[in-house]
Amino acid sequence: KAGVTQTPRYLIKTRGQQVTLSCSPISGHRSVSWYQQTPGQGLQFLFEYFSETQRNKGNFPGRFSGRQFSNSRSEMNVSTLELGDSALYLCASSRGQGKEKLFFGSGTQLSVL
């Protein structure tokens, strides 16, 4: 069974640009969550989608947005990139809405220059 797949693996952007990251959850999983990981801050929750609906949102500015498609695949978008957005962006999927058995992808490493 394939795990959570995130693309691209690495991304380099400049300030002011926008970026879209993609996540394909494990087959059969309907919940997708996104986390930002930075050294010293650990993992910070961005948002969660379940059955194409945003169910929960973390404390991030409106520049961070996401969506989920009918096949459970998800994308997150960051507009007007800032240097501080440089981080590893992790996607995680689970079968239901509970937080047990959360499976993470390997992440997209975003560098903003």
Added chain:
Amino acid sequence: QQQVKQSPQSLIVQKGGIPIINCAYENTAFDYFPWYQQFPGKGPALLIAIRPDVSEKKEGRFTISFNKSAKQFSLHIMDSQPGDSATYFCAASTGANNLFFGTGTRLTVIP
């Protein structure tokens, strides 16, 4: 504000030693406490988890100790091996809500 506080930031032990990583929380509504293990270049992977109705849970060489009154929980790794060298994260959540993670502990096990 960090919902879950984790210490130490880094830890070095000899092979066979028992590293202990500690976490503390304030929100008494938390009812699920997992530990995740992350290797370089990989996403975190669920290692072991506990609910507040038990004080200890063991899975192989990994043990979670939970102190509800002190609002603390810890991870013990028995007979640690070089392959255990990784970053460990504790986390907590309420019901079906998102996980709040600690800031991580980088463990190095020296052969």
